[in-house]
Amino acid sequence: MKTKDFSKINSPCYLLDEEILLKNLNVLTRIREKADVQIIQAFKAFAMWPVFDQIARYLDGATASSLYEARLCYEEMRCKAHTYAPAYLPHEFEDIMKYSSHITFNSLSQFEKYKGTVQNHITPISMGLRVNPEYSEIEIDLYNPAAKGSRLGEDKDKLKQGLPTGIEGLHFHALCENNSYALEKVLKNIEQYFGHLLSDIKWINFGGGHFITNPDYDVEHLIQLLMDFKSKYDLNIILEPGAAVVLNAGHLVSTVLDIVDNHGIKTAILDVSFTCHMPDTLEMPYRPEVIGARKPKEREESYRLGGVSCLAGDRIGDYTFEKGLKVGDKIVLTDMMQYTMVKTTMFNGVKHPDIAMRKTNGEIEVFKRFVYEDFKGRLG
DSSP states (O other): OOOOOOTTSOSSEEEEEHHHHHHHHHHHHHHHHHHTOEEOEETTTOOOGGGHHHHHTTSSOEEESSHHHHHHIIIIIOSOEEEEESSOOGGGHHHHHHTEEEEEESSHHHHHHHHHHHHTSSSOOEEEEEBOOOOOOOOOGGGOTTSTTOSSSBOGGGGTTOOOTTEEEEEOOOOSSBOHHHHHHHHHHHHHHHGGGGGGOSEEEOOSOBOTTSTTOOHHHHHHHHHHHHHHHOOEEEEOOSHHHHTTOEEEEEEEEEEEEETTEEEEEESSOHHHHOTHHHHSOOOOOBTTEEOOOTTOOOEEEEOSSSOTTOEEEEEEETTOOOTTOEEEEESOSTTSGGGOOOGGGOOOOEEEEEOTTSOEEEEEOOOHHHHHHTOO
């Protein structure tokens, strides 16, 4: 792999690395071909549509959670979406159908409300129902959809008598950056709670959160798990990873604007914002890696990294840099494609980073550069 140079990148900028994107897509393609399953991309994690044509050559489409995502799939990936939402807005449902090949309902009441409309649609749409397996290894409640009492998916007690006519598939989501061994345990609950339904459906969607392209992920175990389940139940299996498509494939390039020293605590203020541009670093929270930096040892000079918004908590830390820091230095945060651009805000009117890609030939292509009108247009 070529040495990556960030010195010429305009700051701030989300920079997708095409070489790593293609590496991830090749891993996913190998799984879908060897296990004979469908893998679709979850837009909720990554919706940088200028590269959808590349992704479409490797995967089987996309999953959408709203009308806008379904339309984006139809227009830019040029296929209909597998659509799921906790509830559908009545005035949008006709358009949802226009852009969807599959529609999954979160509840039996939503299915009953819309089943006739779907059945009478001009083109066939496969209907599914989301279920809650009530098992998850997700440690942070904010990201755990499979907890008891969750609003996401029907529980086992509602389906003891079987599925209503018209449901062709089941969908569950119980992972977040988890491995195939966590999935294996989830599947045991699926079989225990919903096994009596599996002979009555055509497809099952294993949801997202599969950390497939993480270096320590056991891909062979996943393939065998999928093959065994498929052989046992003769179902079309669908996986919809989001982060795995772009894991480690992007950076957020920033610049040090100032260094503030308060009682010996040095904060490097950047031209990006953690709350505006990387909200998961505060919500999850997690500590992003920074190129050329590491965790400080005791009494070693370190810097907190501060965002440019006026939110007091717009910061993370602490990092030690081999050569220290000075105003004008580039700070490059890694793994900044998943759940970043899709969750950004323009709070404080903070400048939104450019969106660009480093191509395999080393060229930089800028897809979007934000201006004042983008901020103003959102508010009136």
